[in-house]
Amino acid sequence: xxxxxxxxxxxxxxxxxxxxxxxxxxxxxxxxxxxxxxxxxxxxxxxxxxxxxxxxxxxxxxxxxxxxxxxxxxxxxxxxxxxxxxxxxxxxxxxxxxxxxxxxxxxxxxxxxxxxxxxxxxxxxxxxxxxxxxxxxxxxxxxxxxxxxxxxxxxxxxxxxxxxxxxxxxxxxxxxxxxxxxxxxxxxxxxxxxxxxxxxxxxxxxxxxxxxxxxxxxxxxxxxxxxxxxxxxxxxxxxxxxxxxxxxxxxxxxxxxxxxxxxxxxxxxxxxxxxxxxxxxxxxxxxxxxxxxxxxxxxxxxxxxxxxxxxxxxxxxxxxxxxxxxxxxxxxxxxxxxxxxxxx
Numbered sequence: 001x002x003x004x005x006x007x008x009x010x011x012x013x014x015x016x017x018x019x020x021x022x023x024x025x026x027x028x029x030x031x032x033x034x035x036x037x038x039x040x041x042x043x044x045x046x047x048x049x050x051x052x053x054x055x056x057x058x059x060x061x062x063x064x065x066x067x068x069x070x071x072x073x074x075x076x077x078x079x080x081x082x083x084x085x086x087x088x089x090x091x092x093x094x095x096x097x098x099x100x101x102x103x104x105x106x107x108x109x110x111x112x113x114x115x116x117x118x119x120x121x122x123x124x125x126x127x128x129x130x131x132x133x134x135x136x137x138x139x140x141x142x143x144x145x146x147x148x149x150x151x152x153x154x155x156x157x158x159x160x161x162x163x164x165x166x167x168x169x170x171x172x173x174x175x176x177x178x179x180x181x182x183x184x185x186x187x188x189x190x191x192x193x194x195x196x197x198x199x200x201x202x203x204x205x206x207x208x209x210x211x212x213x214x215x216x217x218x219x220x221x222x223x224x225x226x227x228x229x230x231x232x233x234x235x236x237x238x239x240x241x242x243x244x245x246x247x248x249x250x251x252x253x254x255x256x257x258x259x260x261x262x263x264x265x266x267x268x269x270x271x272x273x274x275x276x277x278x279x280x281x282x283x284x285x286x287x288x289x290x291x292x293x294x295x296x297x298x299x300x301x302x303x304x305x306x307x308x309x310x311x312x313x314x315x316x317x318x319x320x321x322x323x324x325x326x327x328x329x330x331x332x333x334x335x336x337x338x339x340x341x342x343x344x
Contacts, residue, residue, distance in 0.1 A: 030185075034181070036177075037174040037177055046171050047171055048285070048286065050171070050177055050245055051242075051245065052281050052286065053180040053181065053183070053184045054241050054242045054245065055238075055261070055265060055281040055284075056277050056278055056281045057184060057237065057238040057241070058076070058238040058262045059265040059281055060187050060234055060274070060277050061076070061187075061233075061235035062231060062235065062266050063191070063271065063273075064203070064230050064231045064234070065231040066263070066266055066271060067270075067272040068195060068200065068203045068207060068272055069203045069204075069206055069207050069223070069227040070206065070207030070208075071120055071124070071128060071227065071228075072125075072128065072129045072263075073128075073132040073231075074129050074256075074263065075136025075137070075139075075256075076132070076263075077136050077139075077140075077254040077255065077256065077258035077259040077262070078136040078138070078140070078254070078259075079109045079112070079113065079232040079235040079236050080235050080236070080238060080242070080254050080258060080262075081140065081249075081251075081253075081254035082108055082109045082112060082139065082236055082239065083109055083236025083237055083239030083240045083243075084105070084239035084240055084242060084243040084249050084253070085105075085143060085156070085239075085243075085249065086104055086236070086240075087102045087105045087239075087243060087244075088101075088156045088240075088249060089156065090104060090105075091159065092156055092158070097162075097163075098160075098162030098163070098240070102236075102240040105236045105239070105240050106236045109233055109235065109236030110229045110233045110236075112232065113228040113229045114229050116135055117227070117228030117229065118225075120224050121221045133256070133259075136254075136256060139254070140251050140252075140254060141251075143251040143254070144251040150251075152251075155248060155253070156248065156249050157247075158247065159243050159244055159246075159247045159248065159249070176244070176245065179241075183241060187234060187237075191234075194230070195274070199223065202218045203223055203227055204272070206218065206223060206224065235262075260302065261302070264280070264284055264305070264306060265280035265281050265284050266280065267280075267306055267309060267310075267316060268280040268283060268284060268306070268316060269281070270315060270316025271319060272319060273316065273318055273319050275318050276316050276319055280316070280317070287301075
């Protein structure tokens with residue numbers, strides 16, 4: 001048995017075990033996160049956890065576009081900025097409720113995502129990446145120069161924390177933490193249902209082979225636009241959540257580094273997986289906090305990590321190369337296991 005076969009067999013067995021006990025693992029994990037603030041009540045620690053949760057949401061959004069549809073975006077910080085600025089302006093200047101303002105930001109980002117998705121109907125690969133990169137810079141420059149709306153380089157200060165029925169949600173009373181937790185659960189559930197639906201299968205078919213997807217009767221243009229809109233709206237809400245966490249935003253808050261970080265999380269965790277977004281966010285968000293002496297070189301380290309991942313494990317830490325498009329029945333799985341045991 002060669003080394004690759006052993007590694008593949010071990011990974012398959014690990015995935016089989018996690019699949020069998022995934023309900024129990026999910027329940028235990030959820031219980032741990034629910035009681036976490038009462039065990040570790042340090043505000044700095046909880047702020048880092050909330051930040052990780054925000055980036056999990058952002059990675060989920062980009063994963064729909066890049067991981068499942070195969071359209072690489074280098075400008076998703078633009079959608080994050082749209083959500084953050086739209087909600088912050090409405091809350092600070094017009095007294096909107098945070099959730100209503102976030103919904104407006106999501107709608108605006110969805111419309112712009114639909115417009116940005118139009119070039120993807122004619123270009124792909126490097127050309128699409130350049131277009132999205134330019135989009136991110138356009139949003140940044142707009143925020144910097146449209147001072148009447150965004151306050152320019154001075155940014156928007158004193159962004160209030162969200163409230164529910166007169167109760168302010170902040171880090172001190174754990175309200176912001178639990179809002180983040182509920183948001184992550186809802187977005188994860190939405191992405192899971194989307195991936196398992198007809199739309200999710202169509203997106204994965206487009207990623208695998210556009211020509212074959214067309215021959216199967218899949219409307220490629222329609223589903224690409226859907227992927228852009230859904231991805232933009234999720235990232236916009238993540239931007240709204242991030243703005244209330246830090247309480248201040250300016251154009252430099254949403255620069256190219258943010259787009260790079262989100263893409264790095266998706267690649268490191270495993271493109272086309274949901275669980276990988278959690279692992280990628282924990283590693284890349286927590287790592288700079290425990291190694292501040294390397295802050296100047298963090299993007300060099302990100303680059304090294306990505307190069308190593310592309311060389312030795314391109315599917316990501318928790319990603320795996322799927323060989324069958326649909327889940328097998330229990331009897332068929334047993335036959336496959338038996339055949340693999342005979343071969344290996």
